[in-house]
Amino acid sequence: MVVKNTYGTSVTFSVKKYGNAPKHEFTGSATLRKKQEPVKQAKPKTDKPKEKKDRSLSKRSKQKIRKKITCFARCYKRLSFVTLTFLNIVTDEEAINLLRKFIDNVKKRSVDFQYVWIAERQTKNDAFKGNVHFHMITNKYWKLEKWWNYWISLQQKNGIVPREKDFKPSSAFDVRQLNSNNIRTIASYVTKYVTKNNAKFKCQVWNCSKLVSKLFTDFYTTTEFTDQFKRMNAVLKELDNNDKNSPVINVKMIDLNRNTLPMYKRLDDKNLIHKI
Known part of the structure; x- marks a missing residue:
């Protein structure tokens, strides 16, 4: 045995x-994966655009995320739980593109920025019900006003504007500090935002930084x-x-x-x- x-x-x-x-x-760990050589296949000619399949978190993915976050927490004394929401209704594709731009910018301005993010559907906001938003667990200390302003301006530059002029919701960029020594607290967040997440999306559902991916x-x-x-x-x-x-x-x-x-x-x- x-x-x-x-x-x-x-x-x-x-x-x-x-x-x-x-x-x-x-x-x-991702370090144990065998590198597969790309197989070139002739693409069939068609005038119809390929329809994207809905994505969701499989049972296996949920288990993997839970393990990765726990191991991530064991490597850093303190973590931050960040929630990114949008000023108006967005498509899943628009949302994921903005998230990637946000993460790329944080990487440029931070040392050793590590993270795990998960997509979720809004259920409590009646105005934007079903709108995608993102939860991130990171090892970064966030200067709230600085990054809140950046997240708001990033949306506006990409055509996501509030329904009411000059309305900037404080909840658009929400940060909570996590004590990684309290393993039960970490587990409760994972259970709430990952294990019970059965929504479907037209975009990637979760991802993590390279270092987190390499963790055993x-x-x-x-x-x-x-x-x-x-x-x-x-x-x-x-x-x-x-x-x-x-x-x-x-x-x-x-x-x-x-x-x-x-x-x-x-x-x-x-x-x-x-x-x-």
């Missing part, structure tokens, strides 16, 4: 059904590792898999606290190398 661990979750697999034993102790999110061990959690009474829930055809044997949910977090030091140390 082999156990795949990430912060708060350990999954035990049958090596026989799982396939070959893992080649690497750590996984989940999982590591393999034997069952001796999870036995330690049992002795610490830190297993909140254990689910056995009765599907005989599945390589998954069981899943353990681990209580993350001051006693259990040091158990993940090997993952912390691995990721701090990339931060440096």
Whole structure:
């Protein structure tokens, strides 16, 4: 048996059904992806523009985002939770283009700017119901007035103007500070804005900076590792898999606290190398 661990979750697999034993102790990093050579294909001639398919967060994507944000939080003492909303109704394509311009500008003016962003539909604003907006978790300290003004002016320069002249909503650029030591707080944000996000979009749904993409999110061990959690009474829930055809044997949910977090030091140390 082999156990795949990430912060708060350990999954035990049958090596026989799982396939070959893992080649690497750590996984989940973009550095392990095999580079694929682009395949040139002849494009069929057609007068009709290709219709873009709706995109949404799959279960696998949600799990990946949750892991990336948790590992991101372990690399920095403080993070910021930023919400970017629009002055008026925008298409998904307009919104994503403005977000990219905003991020490019922040990169030019910041040192070591790292982030994860997620698209979401507005539900509480009746005037712009269904309008896309974005949530970002970043390692940056934001000078609120400076970046609020920039976000407003960026929209106006690109034709997104408020319905009422000179109206500049303070909520258009909202920042909240997060203490990354409080892993439960980080998890609550992930659950609220990621796990429950089932909306569909005509644009990219999420993305992250290169460093965050390189972070490792999982590591393999034997069952001796999870036995330690049992002795610490830190297993909140254990689910056995009765599907005989599945390589998954069981899943353990681990209580993350001051006693259990040091158990993940090997993952912390691995990721701090990339931060440096």
